[in-house]
Amino acid sequence: MxxxxxxxxxxxxxxxxxxxxxxxxxxxxxxxxxxxxxxxxxxxxxxxxxxxxxxxxxxxxxxxxxxxxxxxxxxxxxxxxxxxxxxxxxxxxxxxxxxxxxxxxxxxxxxxxxxxxxxxxxxxxxxxxxxxxxxxxxxxxxxxxxxxxxxxxxxxxxxxxxxxxFISIPKMPNGYLVVADSGQTSQTKTAVAMIKQKYDANDAETMASIAQIGSLVKEATHAINQEDLHTLGSLLTANHEELKKLGVSAPIMDALQEVALQQGALGAKLTGGGMGGCMIALADTNESALKIADALKALAKEVWVHPLKEDL
CATH class of the missing domain: 3.30.230.10 (Ribosomal Protein S5; domain 2)
Known part of the structure; x- marks a missing residue:
């Protein structure tokens, strides 16, 4: 056998x-x-x-x-x-x-x-x-x-x-992530190399965006600890704006984010390497998440709704 x-x-x-x-x-x-x-x-x-x-x-x-x-x-x-x-x-x-x-x-x-x-x-x-x-x-x-x-x-x-x-985050807030696959591949290696080249050249805008993203993450950690979904959502959106400045967004990613926000998402951003890939949106209830997901299906290849605090 x-x-x-x-x-x-x-x-x-x-x-x-x-x-x-x-x-x-x-x-x-x-x-x-x-x-x-x-x-x-x-x-x-x-x-x-x-x-x-x-x-x-x-x-x-x-x-x-x-x-x-x-x-x-x-x-x-x-x-x-x-x-x-x-x-x-x-x-x-x-x-x-x-x-x-x-x-x-x-x-x-x-x-x-x-x-x-x-x-x-x-x-x-x-x-x-x-x-x-x-x-x-x-x-x-x-x-x-x-x-x-x-x-x-x-x-x-x-x-x-x-x-x-790394520090374990023992408790995530009660909320939901909507994950939308744009259908376009994420150009992670290209994006990382592009940003690294600018960073190594001491490009002021690149360095400022990287530092700002770090600050946003620290604020988000505090929001998570306070179980403050609305603040966390606004920080996700701010993070997306910095990623756009770094040149790693794409028209489809911005369009997905816009739809999510129009449908009541607390915040939304691309996730991962960018230049394609997936967009995530934060919702406070499963009902709201499903509404956002339904709207995103017109643009996305696939959409998932995922509990924010779920351990596996």
């Missing part, structure tokens, strides 16, 4: 506030997002090692650049787990829309790493898992903050700051 092992990553992440600025040492707030999952399955391959995923199906040695981070991860796992006597077929199935700023590459890497360790009956602790996720994310994003990797191994909201400092 063919040996088969699967591993599932049961959540990904949503950055509530602080994306991009977090790369430069400012804090960011992230929450787990359990509406989407990814599963990695390993079976014995009758030929050479293969990969079957949304972007590529074929021999491992022929993987295109679009899955370079996956190839790098599998090569590391093969080396570290000494899999040379095994020819494996890796299949990845995911409900996470790729390249939307949800941390799909980190979620895939987490599922794949767990599947490999399970297949070879090897213990995997969180520290080791983080190592493989960080290595994969360097290839996927160039200069990752480390936040995506962290969020794959914990199941609650955090305040995160590079290089690896």
């Amino acid at each position: 063919t040996h088969s092992i699967s591993a599932k990553q049961t959540h990904t992440k949503i950055i509530l506030m602080g994306e991009h600025a977090v790369v430069f040492g400012e804090p960011a707030i992230a929450i787990p997002f359990g509406a989407v999952t990814v599963t990695a399955t390993l079976t014995e391959s009758p030929t050479d090692p293969t990969i079957d995923c949304a972007f590529y199906k074929g021999l491992l040695t022929n993987t295109p650049d679009v899955v370079a981070s996956l190839y790098h991860l599998v090569s590391l796992l093969d080396q570290d787990l000494n899999t040379t006597d095994n020819s494996l077929a890796l299949t990845i199935t995911s409900t996470i829309p790729p390249e939307r700023g949800m941390g799909s590459s980190a979620a895939v890497a987490a599922a794949v790493t767990r599947a490999y360790f399970n297949y070879f009956d090897t213990n995997l602790d969180d520290h080791t898992l983080r190592y493989y996720l960080d290595e994969s994310e360097k290839i996927a994003h160039g200069s990752p903050s480390g936040l995506d990797a962290l969020m794959m191994v914990i199941n609650h909201a955090v305040l995160f700051q590079k290089p690896d400092h």
Whole structure:
């Protein structure tokens, strides 16, 4: 009988506030997002090692650049787990829309790493898992903050700051996030590189926006602790304006935000790398969230409503 092992990553992440600025040492707030999952399955391959995923199906040695981070991860796992006597077929199935700023590459890497360790009956602790996720994310994003990797191994909201400092947020307010997929891929690597180039050149507007986003995140942390949804909402909207100044919004993201605010959202912003991807809107009740979600469906590819305080 063919040996088969699967591993599932049961959540990904949503950055509530602080994306991009977090790369430069400012804090960011992230929450787990359990509406989407990814599963990695390993079976014995009758030929050479293969990969079957949304972007590529074929021999491992022929993987295109679009899955370079996956190839790098599998090569590391093969080396570290000494899999040379095994020819494996890796299949990845995911409900996470790729390249939307949800941390799909980190979620895939987490599922794949767990599947490999399970297949070879090897213990995997969180520290080791983080190592493989960080290595994969360097290839996927160039200069990752480390936040995506962290969020794959914990199941609650955090305040995160590079290089690896985070504080658990024990209690989120009673509210709802509406998450709208624009249908356009998020250009995370391009956006990070663009901002870094400006930052390294001491561009005054870029540095001011990064510092302002950091200040907004600190205010948001206080609002969360006070369970003040209205203040949190206004801070989300202010965060979006700074991201626009950094050049990482897009017409579809601004249009989604405008619809959400017109429908009564307490605040709204893009989330993740930007230049596409997803938009999030804050609502105080499930009824309000559903109203916002219904309006967004005219523009968005997919829409989810997620309790803000849900731990996974």
